[in-house]
Amino acid sequence: MLGAHTDSPCLKIKPVSKKQGEGFLQVGVETYGGGLWHTWFDRDLGLAGRVMVRGSDGKIAQKLVHIDKPLLRVPTLAIHLDRQETFQFNKETQLFPIAGLVAAELKRKAGKGDAIEEDTTKEFSVMKVTTQRHHEHIVELIADDCDADPEDIVDFEVVLYDTQKAxxxxxxxxxxxxxxxxxxxxxxxxxxxxxxxxxxxxxxxxxxxxxxxxxxxxxxxxxxxxxxxxxxxxxxxxxxxxVLPASSFADSESDKSYDKTNDPDLxxxxxxxxxxxxxxxxxxxxxxxxxxxxxxxxxxxxxxxxxxxxxxxxxxxxxxxxxxxxxxxxxxxxxxxxxxxxxxxxxxxxxxxxxxxxxxxxxxxxxxxxxxxxxxxxxxxxxxxxxxxxxxxxxxxxxxxxxxxxxxxxxxxxxxxxxxx
Ligand SMILES: [Zn+2]
The missing domain is CATH 3.40.630.10 (Zn peptidases)
Structure with missing residues (x-):
C-alpha cells in the first residue's frame, strides 16, 4: 500500500462571506491548516471547490467548480504607511481579501437592469440563500462555471488558490x-x-x-x-x-452456494x-x-x-x-x-x-x-x-x-x- 494526502493549507470562503468596507467588496475567509499565511499577500487568487446544485428533477448533486481567473487579492500595506521590522498581521482582520469595488458592482447591476425593490413573494427558506450570504457576482460566476442558475446553488465549499501556474x-x-x-x-x-x-x-x-x-x-x-x-x-x-473469496473474481455463477461467513480461511x-x-x-x-x-x-x-x-x-x-x-x-x-x-x-x-x-x-x-x-x-x-x-x-x-x-x-x-x- 502507498498512502498520501491531497489537501494543503489554504483560505476557504466562510458560510456567510459577503462583506464590504471603505468602498471595497470583501470576502470572509477561514484559514485551513497551518499555512505560511504571509505568503498569501499580493497573490492573484482564483476560486475552486465543490458546489451543491439543485437539478430540474429536484435532486441536489455535487459539481466541481474552478474559476481560473484572478478574482481576489489580499493586499499588503505600503511600507510608507507602516515601517514594521517583522511582518505581523491579524488573521481575521488583515488576511482579508478584496474582490472588487462597491461602485463597480452597482454599475454592473444597473447595467443588467436588476431591480432593487424587495421581492415580497419569496417562498419560505430555512436559511438565507447563497446569493444573500455571498456576493451575488461570486455566486453567479460559480453558477456559470457549473452550468447552473444562481438560485439553484444550494451551498458550496470553495477555497482560494494562487492562479500562477506551476x-x-x-x-x-x-x-x-x-x-x-x-x-x-x-x-x-x-x-x-x-x-x-x-x-x-x-x-x-x-x-x-x-x-x-x-x-x-x-x-x-x-x-x-x-x-x-x-x-x-x-x-x-x-x-x-x-474477505472476497478468490473464486468470486473468477466465476461467481459457478458457486452460488458458497458461504464466505463459514469459510475458516476468510x-x-x-x-x-x-x-x-x-x-x-x-x-x-x-x-x-x-x-x-x-x-x-x-x-x-x-x-x-x-x-x-x-x-x-x-x-x-x-x-x-x-x-x-x-x-x-x-x-x-x-x-x-x-x-x-x-x-x-x-x-x-x-x-x-x-x-x-x-x-x-x-x-x-x-x-x-x-x-x-x-x-x-x-x-x-x-x-x-x-x-x-x-x-x-x-x-x-x-x-x-x-x-x-x-x-x-x-x-x-x-x-x-x-x-x-
Ligand atoms: Zn504534507
Missing part, C-alpha cells in the same frame, strides 16, 4: 516552483507508479498481493474526519477486499493480510535550506534531487523502523532504469529532526496503529513547505515514481526475504 525553474530547470507540492507531488508520483506498474498485460500474472494507493483529505487539520486517514475508511476498504483473512502487508506513507520532506542550515541536524540534511527522504523519529512521529528501511533499500535497488540512461536504482536519503526542534507528523503513525501493518514514512525533499508557492526538485519526481513502481512490482517477492520474528 513551472520549472533554476538555471538548468532543476527546480519546480509550484503551489501544493506538499502533497500533490507525492500524490502524483504514487498515481503514476500504480498505473505504470500494471501497464504490461502480464504485470499481474504472478502477483499474490493487492496493489493499493490511498490519497486522503484533511491531513493538514489532523486527519480525524470521515474521509481522513484517522477514520475507518482504509481499514474498511481492506477488510472488504480481504474469518481471519483481514488480520492475515495486514500482517503480511506494508504501507509506504508518502509525504513531502524538508530539503536543507542554504540560509538556515543550522536548523537541520548536521548529518541529516536532505538535498534536492538526491532522491526520496526516509523520515525517522525515535518518538514515532514517523512510523519508520529498521526492517522497513531494509525493505526499501532492496526496492530502490531493483527500481527500473531511468529513461534513456543506464542508471539503475534510486538514491535514498534519511532525515531526523534536531532534538531541540519541533517535528511534523504524517498519516504514517496513525495508519500503522489502525492497521497493525508495517509502515515507513518518506517523501521528496522540498523548500518552503506550506507556503503559497513552494520549491521542489525536478529529478525527484522521477526518483519517486521509479521507487514506487518498484515497490508495487517487487514487494510480493521481497517480503519473503526479510525475516522479522
Amino acid at each position: 513551472c520549472l525553474g533554476g538555471l538548468t530547470d532543476e527546480f519546480i516552483f509550484s503551489a501544493r507540492l506538499d502533497n500533490l507531488n507525492q500524490t502524483y508520483c504514487g498515481t503514476m507508479a500504480l498505473i505504470g506498474s500494471v501497464k504490461k498485460d502480464s504485470a499481474l500474472d504472478n502477483e499474490t498481493a493487492i496493489r493499493l494507493f490511498a490519497a486522503f483529505d484533511h491531513e493538514e487539520i489532523g486527519s480525524t474526519t470521515a474521509q481522513g486517514a484517522d477514520s475507518s475508511m482504509l481499514p474498511g476498504v481492506i477488510r472488504r477486499l480481504s 474469518s481471519t483473512a483481514y488480520e492475515q493480510t495486514l500482517s503480511c502487508s506494508f504501507l509506504i506513507s508518502a509525504d513531502m520532506a524538508h530539503s536543507v535550506h542554504p540560509n538556515y542550515a543550522a536548523k537541520y541536524e548536521a548529518d541529516h540534511k536532505p538535498e534536492m534531487n538526491k532522491g526520496p527522504v526516509i523520515k525517522v523519529n525515535a518518538n514515532n512521529r514517523y512510523a519508520t523502523n529498521s526492517p522497513g528501511i531494509v525493505l526499501l533499500q532492496e526496492v530502490a535497488r531493483k527500481a527500473p532504469k531511468k529513461i534513456d540512461t543506464d542508471e539503475a536504482g534510486v538514491p535514498l536519503q534519511v532525515f531526523v529532526v534536531r532534538n531541540d526542534s519541533s517535528c511534523g507528523s504524517t498519516i504514517g503513525p496513525m495508519l500503522a496503529a489502525a492497521l497493525g501493518a508495517r509502515t515507513l514514512d518518506l517523501g521528496n525533499p522540498q523548500l518552503s513547505m506550506h507556503s503559497c508557492r513552494e520549491t521542489g526538485g525536478a529529478d525527484d519526481v522521477h526518483h519517486a515514481i521509479r521507487l514506487f513502481s518498484s515497490f508495487f512490482e517487487h514487494y510480493s517477492s521481497l517480503e519473503k526475504t526479510i525475516l522479522v520474528d
Whole structure:
C-alpha cells in the first residue's frame, strides 16, 4: 500500500462571506491548516471547490467548480504607511481579501437592469440563500462555471488558490516552483507508479498481493474526519477486499452456494493480510535550506534531487523502523532504469529532526496503529513547505515514481526475504 494526502493549507470562503468596507467588496475567509499565511499577500487568487446544485428533477448533486481567473487579492500595506521590522498581521482582520469595488458592482447591476425593490413573494427558506450570504457576482460566476442558475446553488465549499501556474525553474530547470507540492507531488508520483506498474498485460500474472494507493483529505487539520486517514475508511476498504473469496473474481455463477461467513480461511483473512502487508506513507520532506542550515541536524540534511527522504523519529512521529528501511533499500535497488540512461536504482536519503526542534507528523503513525501493518514514512525533499508557492526538485519526481513502481512490482517477492520474528 502507498498512502498520501491531497489537501494543503489554504483560505476557504466562510458560510456567510459577503462583506464590504471603505468602498471595497470583501470576502470572509477561514484559514485551513497551518499555512505560511504571509505568503498569501499580493497573490492573484482564483476560486475552486465543490458546489451543491439543485437539478430540474429536484435532486441536489455535487459539481466541481474552478474559476481560473484572478478574482481576489489580499493586499499588503505600503511600507510608507507602516515601517514594521517583522511582518505581523491579524488573521481575521488583515488576511482579508478584496474582490472588487462597491461602485463597480452597482454599475454592473444597473447595467443588467436588476431591480432593487424587495421581492415580497419569496417562498419560505430555512436559511438565507447563497446569493444573500455571498456576493451575488461570486455566486453567479460559480453558477456559470457549473452550468447552473444562481438560485439553484444550494451551498458550496470553495477555497482560494494562487492562479500562477506551476513551472520549472533554476538555471538548468532543476527546480519546480509550484503551489501544493506538499502533497500533490507525492500524490502524483504514487498515481503514476500504480498505473505504470500494471501497464504490461502480464504485470499481474504472478502477483499474490493487492496493489493499493490511498490519497486522503484533511491531513493538514489532523486527519480525524470521515474521509481522513484517522477514520475507518482504509481499514474498511481492506477488510472488504480481504474477505472476497478468490473464486468470486473468477466465476461467481459457478458457486452460488458458497458461504464466505463459514469459510475458516476468510474469518481471519483481514488480520492475515495486514500482517503480511506494508504501507509506504508518502509525504513531502524538508530539503536543507542554504540560509538556515543550522536548523537541520548536521548529518541529516536532505538535498534536492538526491532522491526520496526516509523520515525517522525515535518518538514515532514517523512510523519508520529498521526492517522497513531494509525493505526499501532492496526496492530502490531493483527500481527500473531511468529513461534513456543506464542508471539503475534510486538514491535514498534519511532525515531526523534536531532534538531541540519541533517535528511534523504524517498519516504514517496513525495508519500503522489502525492497521497493525508495517509502515515507513518518506517523501521528496522540498523548500518552503506550506507556503503559497513552494520549491521542489525536478529529478525527484522521477526518483519517486521509479521507487514506487518498484515497490508495487517487487514487494510480493521481497517480503519473503526479510525475516522479522
Ligand atoms: Zn504534507
